């Protein structure tokens with residue numbers, strides 16, 4: 001019986017297809033399931049036509065609805081056809097005749113290239129290319145390229161290229177696996193690295209034997225191309241794919257994602273890192289699905305993250321990935337702080353922002369400590385809680401790594417007594433700090449025993465050692481105990497942690513994602529410039545620094561728009577105009593995010609939008625008040641979320657970095673530097689929430705972070 005399978009390129013189009021076109025796709029799929037191949041070819045409604053000018057006889061078109069055609073890959077033998085794209089009639093024919101399908105002899109997968117476009121571009125680039133030794137891939141031999149799956153045609157084209165910008169021009173037309181190999185090489189990876197990171201993972205994702213590849217056997221290759229071709233088994237599954245346009249990740253994991261998420265077992269804690277939008281959350285969710293498949297009776301999984309907003313996103317993500325509700329119920333999804341509260345089941349109220357400093361001041365007055373209250377809070381957090389210091393003697397004796405202020409042994413008892421005073425007063429007033437709660441809960445779990453078989457952690461970069469101790473104690477130290485996803489480039493809270501120091505060793509079980517699926521290349525490279533050249537400590541503690549080497553996006557679009565206004569009023573007017581233009585161009589208000597450093601700017605933006613008749617809602621604790629409204633929230637609240645278009649406003653001098661969030665140099669120089677970095681990351685996080693459109697504005701003088709990145713000088 002014939003089948004119609006779906007290429008990832010078609011799935012990427014889904015969000016833009018109209019309901020009637022989707023119905024047409026559904027009807028075509030049903031026809032494939034119902035008819036014989038012979039009947040399909042004769043079906044007058046389907047019009048499974050060959051094209052006269054086609055570069056490849058395997059590329060045909062089918063009728064989807066009045067005026068719309070689907071381009072399909074039709075193998076000579078076998079009965080699974082692949083829907084590559086759906087387009088208006090003329091465009092579809094025009095695109096289809098230019099494509100050529102082939103089978104990669106190394107990865108064994110089907111690839112489709114725009115051969116007509118490549119043939120047209122290549123001679124032009126060859127004419128202007130400098131001497132061969134100055135070209136992009138001069139240092140890689142033909143033999144090495146062939147070993148990585150580059151075929152003769154692509155070899156000639158790749159040899160014409162001089163720099164990564166030219167590769168970008170060619171990239172959309174190249175065959176998919178070969179494109180990836182070339183992009184990795186252009187990003188500075190060695191041939192061995194590319195083999196390990198790209199080719200071997202693609203190969204592992206393609207089931208089958210090791211026999212030499214038959215480059216004419218499309219029927220087999222189509223079934224082996226698991227990461228780009230979805231085989232739908234039933235009408236409900238297809239409805240699901242068609243109706244959830246942004247959920248392509250449920251179906252197509254990149255081989256590098258698949259390898260990490262579906263590895264049968266890790267002998268201990270495992271970690272996945274990668275820049276924003278590289279699918280770390282997606283990988284974590286798939287890992288949960290994998291683990292659910294092996295869960296024994298009575299065992300449970302904790303899926304945890306940093307903020308309530310992300311809890312909501314994880315819950316929705318898991319619901320779309322794991323349909324079985326009973327299975328899903330075996331996963332508890334909550335923030336680490338909520339988990340700590342649940343373990344302790346305490347009625348003490350957590351301190352609100354701002355209360356803590358007053359409490360430190362009261363404790364200092366009581367003990368006669370005359371130093372800064374900021375110092376006390378940080379000492380409590382970064383030394384006492386971080387190292388789990390329990391006694392005065394331990395405190396007097398301890399090292400204070402990561403602190404940039406001296407504290408002599410003789411000065412420590414007073415600090416210790418002030419901390420005791422602070423904690424004692426909190427307890428008697430029925431109060432607690434979040435981190436103190438985590439520390440207590442970790443102790444309790446260590447005494448009572450673990451509660452989960454597996455713990456999966458997202459947004460791990462911001463967790464404090466006390467939170468890690470809690471998570472460590474939540475699952476027994478066994479294979480697959482902890483799965484950790486995070487990105488040190490997005491560290492926006494004041495936590496520095498060495499996983500090793502809290503008993504979590506991920507060496508040899510760590511993977512890095514490099515491909516961004518969220519933002520366009522233009523948004524990504526602009527945002528990355530905000531950080532470039534700054535060293536980042538890894539999550540794990542192996543003395544290497546994290547880099548954004550090879551971090552890239554395959555999506556293209558408009559570059560970010562920046563605007564420096566004369567006044568705050570003018571800036572708000574411009575944001576309003578930008579949001580209105582997005583809506584006028586078809587972006588739904590709920591797909592737009594507006595972010596600022598401070599609540600007060602957010603409130604003003606909401607007022608301005610509402611006054612102009614645009615639905616706008618404050619995103620607080622991550623729960624969108626109304627999904628149909630423009631979502632307005634602080635940069636902290638935007639962590640981990642994504643929107644089609646994002647406006648970031650108030651990126652002014654004095655706001656980023658926010659002086660009050662940065663410890664003065666004379667209080668602690670190390671803390672000063674790390675606070676500045678957290679402020680810089682905050683802007684990076686806000687900007688990398690955008691998929692298609694990014695707008696950044698300020699009034700008066702721009703933030704030094706923009707100036708450092710070369711933005712805003714002439715505005």
Ligand SMILES: Nc1ncnc2c1ncn2[C@@H]1O[C@H](COP(=O)(O)OP(=O)(O)OP(=O)(O)O)[C@@H](O)[C@H]1O
Nearest residue numbers: 249252253254276277278279280281282517518640
């Ligand atoms: N294999 C894939 N195919 C298609 N889309 C994907 C794939 N992997 C991830 N995505 C999409 O990319 C976007 C970013 O994914 P995700 O939120 O998991 O990234 P992240 O690394 O956790 O991001 P951040 O660190 O910025 O929060 C999401 O829209 C997700 O659906």
